[in-house]
Amino acid sequence: MSSPMAPSDTVVLIGPMAVGKTAVGRMLARRTGRTFVDTDRVLVERYGPIRGLFDQHGEEGFRLLEADVVQGAVTDAGIVSLGGGAVLDAGTQAVLQDAAVVFLDTDARTVLPRISRDSKRPLLAGNPLERWQELYDQRRPIYARLASVVIDTRGLSVRGTADAVVRALPHLLPDRHTASPPRTAGANHESRTDTHGD
Ligand SMILES: Nc1ncnc2c1ncn2[C@@H]1O[C@H](COP(=O)(O)OP(=O)(O)OP(=O)(O)O)[C@@H](O)[C@H]1O
Ligand SMILES: O=C(O)C1=C[C@@H](O)[C@@H](O)[C@H](O)C1
Ligand SMILES: [Mg+2]
Numbered sequence: 001m002s003s004p005m006a007p008s009d010t011v012v013l014i015g016p017m018a019v020g021k022t023a024v025g026r027m028l029a030r031r032t033g034r035t036f037v038d039t040d041r042v043l044v045e046r047y048g049p050i051r052g053l054f055d056q057h058g059e060e061g062f063r064l065l066e067a068d069v070v071q072g073a074v075t076d077a078g079i080v081s082l083g084g085g086a087v088l089d090a091g092t093q094a095v096l097q098d099a100a101v102v103f104l105d106t107d108a109r110t111v112l113p114r115i116s117r118d119s120k121r122p123l124l125a126g127n128p129l130e131r132w133q134e135l136y137d138q139r140r141p142i143y144a145r146l147a148s149v150v151i152d153t154r155g156l157s158v159r160g161t162a163d164a165v166v167r168a169l170p171h172l173l174p175d176r177h178t179a180s181p182p183r184t185a186g187a188n189h190e191s192r193t194d195t196h197g198d
Contacts, residue, residue: 008098009077011169014143015104016136017084017121018114020158022195024104025081027162032172035078039086040195042069049197050083054122059085067091074099084135085123087142096146102165103147108133110154120196 011028013021022038029036040050043066047053053062067089073080074095086092108129115121115128124131144150149168153161166172 008100009171010074010099011079011165011172012074012096012099012101013079013081013104013165014087014096014101014146015084016106016111016139016143017124017132018111019084019104019106019153020161021081021084021104023158024153024161024165025079027158028165028172029079031162031166032079034172035076036081037073037076037078038081038195039066039069039073040081040083042073043083044195044197049120051120051122051197059123063089071095084121085139087139087146093142093146099148100169101146101148102168103143103150104153104161105143105150106153108136 011034013025013028015021022040025038026036028034043053044050046069047065050062053065057065063085066083066086070080070082070086070089070092082092087096111132112129115124115132121128123135149165151161151164151168153164156164
Protein backbone atom coordinates (compact mmCIF):
# COMPACT_ATOMS: atom_id res chain seq x y z
CA MET A 1 0.00 0.00 0.00
CA SER A 2 1.49 3.38 -0.90
CA SER A 3 1.72 6.07 1.77
CA PRO A 4 -0.10 9.37 1.45
CA MET A 5 2.18 12.33 0.81
CA ALA A 6 2.32 15.45 2.91
CA PRO A 7 1.17 18.48 0.87
CA SER A 8 3.96 20.86 -0.07
CA ASP A 9 2.52 23.60 2.14
CA THR A 10 2.81 21.45 5.24
CA VAL A 11 5.70 22.59 7.45
CA VAL A 12 7.18 19.81 9.54
CA LEU A 13 9.60 20.53 12.38
CA ILE A 14 12.14 17.81 13.08
CA GLY A 15 15.21 17.61 15.28
CA PRO A 16 16.57 16.22 18.52
CA MET A 17 14.84 16.08 21.85
CA ALA A 18 14.29 19.43 23.55
CA VAL A 19 15.52 21.54 20.64
CA GLY A 20 12.16 23.31 20.70
CA LYS A 21 10.04 21.64 18.01
CA THR A 22 6.89 21.88 20.11
CA ALA A 23 7.49 25.39 21.46
CA VAL A 24 8.57 26.81 18.10
CA GLY A 25 5.80 25.02 16.17
CA ARG A 26 3.17 26.45 18.49
CA MET A 27 4.55 29.96 18.10
CA LEU A 28 4.89 29.60 14.35
CA ALA A 29 1.28 28.49 14.03
CA ARG A 30 0.15 31.48 16.05
CA ARG A 31 2.20 33.87 13.94
CA THR A 32 1.17 32.43 10.60
CA GLY A 33 -2.47 31.61 11.32
CA ARG A 34 -1.99 27.94 10.54
CA THR A 35 -3.11 24.84 12.34
CA PHE A 36 -0.68 23.24 14.74
CA VAL A 37 -0.35 19.57 15.53
CA ASP A 38 2.22 18.11 17.88
CA THR A 39 2.42 14.37 17.27
CA ASP A 40 3.58 13.58 20.84
CA ARG A 41 0.52 15.41 22.09
CA VAL A 42 -1.77 13.41 19.80
CA LEU A 43 -0.17 10.18 21.04
CA VAL A 44 -0.73 11.20 24.66
CA GLU A 45 -4.31 12.23 24.01
CA ARG A 46 -5.03 9.03 22.15
CA TYR A 47 -3.07 6.43 24.12
CA GLY A 48 -1.78 7.97 27.36
CA PRO A 49 1.61 9.23 28.60
CA ILE A 50 4.64 8.52 26.44
CA ARG A 51 6.57 6.86 29.25
CA GLY A 52 3.70 4.40 29.77
CA LEU A 53 3.64 3.64 26.04
CA PHE A 54 7.34 2.76 26.11
CA ASP A 55 6.79 0.59 29.20
CA GLN A 56 3.83 -1.18 27.63
CA HIS A 57 4.91 -1.59 24.01
CA GLY A 58 8.66 -0.99 24.00
CA GLU A 59 10.26 1.47 21.62
CA GLU A 60 9.27 -0.61 18.60
CA GLY A 61 5.59 -0.60 19.52
CA PHE A 62 5.76 3.11 20.30
CA ARG A 63 7.26 3.81 16.85
CA LEU A 64 4.38 1.98 15.14
CA LEU A 65 1.78 4.03 16.97
CA GLU A 66 3.82 7.18 16.32
CA ALA A 67 4.19 6.48 12.57
CA ASP A 68 0.44 6.16 12.25
CA VAL A 69 -0.14 9.43 14.09
CA VAL A 70 2.49 11.20 11.95
CA GLN A 71 0.86 10.01 8.70
CA GLY A 72 -2.44 11.46 9.85
CA ALA A 73 -0.90 14.72 11.01
CA VAL A 74 1.26 15.59 8.01
CA THR A 75 -1.37 14.99 5.36
CA ASP A 76 -3.23 18.06 6.60
CA ALA A 77 -1.60 21.33 5.64
CA GLY A 78 -0.33 23.27 8.65
CA ILE A 79 2.55 23.25 11.11
CA VAL A 80 3.44 19.84 12.49
CA SER A 81 6.00 19.18 15.23
CA LEU A 82 7.26 15.62 15.36
CA GLY A 83 8.74 13.70 18.27
CA GLY A 84 12.53 13.54 18.18
CA GLY A 85 12.69 9.95 16.93
CA ALA A 86 9.73 9.95 14.55
CA VAL A 87 12.00 10.30 11.52
CA LEU A 88 13.47 6.83 12.20
CA ASP A 89 10.42 5.29 10.53
CA ALA A 90 10.82 4.64 6.79
CA GLY A 91 7.15 5.39 6.09
CA THR A 92 7.49 8.73 7.86
CA GLN A 93 10.61 9.53 5.85
CA ALA A 94 8.68 8.82 2.65
CA VAL A 95 5.64 10.86 3.58
CA LEU A 96 7.80 13.91 4.32
CA GLN A 97 9.24 14.08 0.83
CA ASP A 98 7.06 16.90 -0.47
CA ALA A 99 6.65 18.84 2.79
CA ALA A 100 8.78 21.77 3.88
CA VAL A 101 10.88 19.98 6.48
CA VAL A 102 12.65 22.25 8.96
CA PHE A 103 15.51 20.69 10.92
CA LEU A 104 15.99 22.59 14.18
CA ASP A 105 19.56 21.89 15.17
CA THR A 106 21.33 22.45 18.48
CA ASP A 107 23.98 20.89 20.71
CA ALA A 108 24.13 19.10 24.04
CA ARG A 109 25.38 22.12 25.94
CA THR A 110 22.39 24.19 24.84
CA VAL A 111 19.78 21.59 25.72
CA LEU A 112 21.40 20.46 28.99
CA PRO A 113 19.29 22.70 31.26
CA ARG A 114 16.16 21.48 29.45
CA ILE A 115 16.90 17.76 29.87
CA SER A 116 18.93 17.43 33.06
CA ARG A 117 15.95 16.62 35.26
CA ASP A 118 13.89 14.96 32.57
CA SER A 119 11.66 12.09 33.60
CA LYS A 120 9.25 12.25 30.70
CA ARG A 121 11.53 11.25 27.85
CA PRO A 122 12.17 7.54 28.48
CA LEU A 123 15.12 7.37 26.10
CA LEU A 124 17.05 9.85 28.26
CA ALA A 125 16.84 7.69 31.40
CA GLY A 126 20.13 7.21 33.25
CA ASN A 127 22.50 9.88 32.02
CA PRO A 128 20.37 12.33 30.00
CA LEU A 129 23.29 14.22 28.51
CA GLU A 130 25.13 11.12 27.29
CA ARG A 131 21.95 9.55 25.97
CA TRP A 132 20.99 12.78 24.22
CA GLN A 133 24.38 12.97 22.51
CA GLU A 134 24.25 9.31 21.43
CA LEU A 135 20.82 9.73 19.92
CA TYR A 136 21.84 12.99 18.29
CA ASP A 137 24.89 11.38 16.68
CA GLN A 138 22.81 8.48 15.36
CA ARG A 139 20.00 10.63 14.02
CA ARG A 140 21.72 13.75 12.75
CA PRO A 141 22.34 12.27 9.28
CA ILE A 142 18.63 11.44 8.96
CA TYR A 143 17.55 14.92 10.06
CA ALA A 144 20.02 16.47 7.62
CA ARG A 145 18.94 14.27 4.72
CA LEU A 146 15.23 14.99 5.19
CA ALA A 147 15.64 18.73 5.75
CA SER A 148 14.59 21.40 3.28
CA VAL A 149 15.85 24.01 5.74
CA VAL A 150 18.32 23.72 8.62
CA ILE A 151 18.21 26.25 11.45
CA ASP A 152 20.96 26.45 14.02
CA THR A 153 18.94 27.37 17.10
CA ARG A 154 21.94 27.84 19.41
CA GLY A 155 21.69 31.27 20.99
CA LEU A 156 18.13 31.77 19.69
CA SER A 157 15.01 32.10 21.81
CA VAL A 158 11.81 30.31 20.83
CA ARG A 159 10.63 33.52 19.20
CA GLY A 160 13.98 34.05 17.49
CA THR A 161 13.81 30.53 16.09
CA ALA A 162 10.27 31.05 14.83
CA ASP A 163 11.47 34.27 13.16
CA ALA A 164 14.30 32.35 11.51
CA VAL A 165 11.83 29.78 10.16
CA VAL A 166 9.68 32.56 8.70
CA ARG A 167 12.75 34.15 7.11
CA ALA A 168 13.64 30.81 5.54
CA LEU A 169 10.05 30.16 4.39
CA PRO A 170 8.62 33.66 3.78
CA HIS A 171 5.48 32.34 2.10
CA LEU A 172 4.36 31.30 5.59
CA LEU A 173 3.46 34.82 6.60
CA PRO A 174 -0.22 35.46 5.98
CA ASP A 175 -1.41 38.55 4.20
CA ARG A 176 -2.00 41.07 7.00
CA HIS A 177 -5.51 41.94 5.82
CA THR A 178 -6.81 38.44 5.30
CA ALA A 179 -5.14 36.60 8.14
CA SER A 180 -7.55 34.70 10.34
CA PRO A 181 -6.87 33.50 13.86
CA PRO A 182 -5.17 30.12 14.12
CA ARG A 183 -7.49 27.19 13.75
CA THR A 184 -7.07 24.36 16.18
CA ALA A 185 -6.77 20.75 15.17
CA GLY A 186 -6.24 17.74 17.34
CA ALA A 187 -3.25 18.58 19.46
CA ASN A 188 -3.41 22.27 18.84
CA HIS A 189 -4.23 24.32 21.87
CA GLU A 190 -2.61 27.44 23.13
CA SER A 191 -2.30 25.80 26.51
CA ARG A 192 1.14 24.87 27.79
CA THR A 193 0.05 21.37 28.78
CA ASP A 194 3.02 19.07 28.62
CA THR A 195 3.15 17.10 25.38
CA HIS A 196 4.69 13.98 26.88
CA GLY A 197 1.93 13.27 29.41
CA ASP A 198 2.31 12.48 33.08
N1 LIG B 1 15.27 28.34 21.98
C1 LIG B 1 14.91 28.04 23.22
N2 LIG B 1 15.40 28.74 24.25
C2 LIG B 1 15.06 28.44 25.52
N3 LIG B 1 14.22 27.44 25.87
C3 LIG B 1 13.70 26.72 24.89
C4 LIG B 1 14.01 26.96 23.51
N4 LIG B 1 13.34 26.09 22.76
C5 LIG B 1 12.65 25.31 23.62
N5 LIG B 1 12.85 25.69 24.89
C6 LIG B 1 12.28 25.06 26.09
O1 LIG B 1 12.87 23.76 26.18
C7 LIG B 1 11.90 22.82 26.57
C8 LIG B 1 11.80 21.74 25.50
O2 LIG B 1 11.22 22.32 24.33
P1 LIG B 1 10.22 21.48 23.41
O3 LIG B 1 9.31 20.64 24.24
O4 LIG B 1 9.60 22.44 22.47
O5 LIG B 1 11.27 20.53 22.68
P2 LIG B 1 10.95 19.42 21.58
O6 LIG B 1 11.95 19.60 20.51
O7 LIG B 1 9.53 19.47 21.20
O8 LIG B 1 11.30 18.05 22.36
P3 LIG B 1 10.72 16.55 22.06
O9 LIG B 1 11.50 15.94 20.95
O10 LIG B 1 10.98 15.79 23.32
O11 LIG B 1 9.28 16.68 21.74
C9 LIG B 1 10.60 23.59 26.79
O12 LIG B 1 10.50 23.92 28.16
C10 LIG B 1 10.79 24.83 25.95
O13 LIG B 1 10.05 25.94 26.42
O1 LIG C 1 13.69 11.36 20.50
C1 LIG C 1 12.87 10.45 20.80
O2 LIG C 1 13.04 9.27 20.45
C2 LIG C 1 11.64 10.82 21.51
C3 LIG C 1 11.30 12.14 21.61
C4 LIG C 1 10.07 12.61 22.24
O3 LIG C 1 9.56 13.68 21.46
C5 LIG C 1 9.03 11.50 22.36
O4 LIG C 1 8.47 11.21 21.10
C6 LIG C 1 9.65 10.26 22.93
O5 LIG C 1 10.12 10.57 24.22
C7 LIG C 1 10.81 9.73 22.06
MG1 LIG D 1 7.97 18.13 21.33
